[in-house]
Amino acid sequence: GQNIDQPTEMTATEGAIVQINCTYQTSGFNGLFWYQQHAGEAPTFLSYNVLDGLEEKGRFSSFLSRSKGYSYLLLKELQMKDSASYLCAVRDKGNNRLAFGKGNQVVVIP
Amino acid sequence: NAGVTQTPKFQVLKTGQSMTLQCAQDMNHEYMSWYRQDPGMGLRLIHYSVGAGITDQGEVPNGYNVSRSTTEDFPLRLLSAAPSQTSVYFCASSRQGGGEKLFFGSGTQLSVL
Numbered sequence: 001g002q003n004i005d006q007p008t009e010m011t012a013t014e015g016a017i018v019q020i021n022c023t024y025q026t027s028g029f030n031g032l033f034w035y036q037q038h039a040g041e042a043p044t045f046l047s048y049n050v051l052d053g054l055e056e057k058g059r060f061s062s063f064l065s066r067s068k069g070y071s072y073l074l075l076k077e078l079q080m081k082d083s084a085s086y087l088c089a090v091r092d093k094g095n096n097r098l099a100f101g102k103g104n105q106v107v108v109i110p
Numbered sequence: 111n112a113g114v115t116q117t118p119k120f121q122v123l124k125t126g127q128s129m130t131l132q133c134a135q136d137m138n139h140e141y142m143s144w145y146r147q148d149p150g151m152g153l154r155l156i157h158y159s160v161g162a163g164i165t166d167q168g169e170v171p172n173g174y175n176v177s178r179s180t181t182e183d184f185p186l187r188l189l190s191a192a193p194s195q196t197s198v199y200f201c202a203s204s205r206q207g208g209g210e211k212l213f214f215g216s217g218t219q220l221s222v223l
Contacts, residue, residue, distance in 0.1 A: 031209055042200055042214035050209060102152035
């Protein structure tokens with residue numbers, strides 16, 4: 001099975017940097033995803049990590065440490081439109097299922 | 111390109127009624143899944159399918175049935191609706207493989223009275 005833990009909410013100022021953490025436990029790891037979900041909308045894909053290290057994609061970066069069962073999503077130069085919930089999801093190697101954490105709500109203020 | 115199409119967007123049921131949530135994708139994805147999302151609970155997997163004719167249970171399957179007769183369609187059936195099934199439901203699909211991202215439908219807001 002999988003157990004995924006994320007903090008629930010954080011507030012940050014426009015232009016700042018925010019780091020969202022995710023810890024997980026799984027019997028068979030086959031990749032970690034980050035999704036963004038605006039209120040009332042469906043989740044949309046942000047990033048994918050399967051090997052240790054940092055993946056950078058514009059203002060967003062995602063880091064993975066498989067030995068620690070830990071990932072973070074880094075949001076730089078925050079914009080008001082970044083106010084959303086950020087979901088961490090882990091894929092199980094055995095059955096290919098994708099299990100989601102509860103999400104971290106980021107509120108960007110002027 | 112439609113992607114994942116989910117209907118209806120909103121539905122109100124009375125306790126004990128049955129209904130089917132429709133999900134179709136036009137991307138030839140082998141993997142399809144249904145999630146429910148409740149406040150404070152995150153997305154929880156109900157059922158999933160790795161190909162036509164193959165379905166399996168997720169984390170919270172009780173009270174729901176699925177079938178996968180074609181690659182494109184993956185309907186979710188509520189057999190006898192209960193207030194505990196009030197939730198937002200998302201259908202999602204992807205190609206097979208660990209690194210393949212999920213594409214989500216727009217969601218169904220279901221209320222059971």
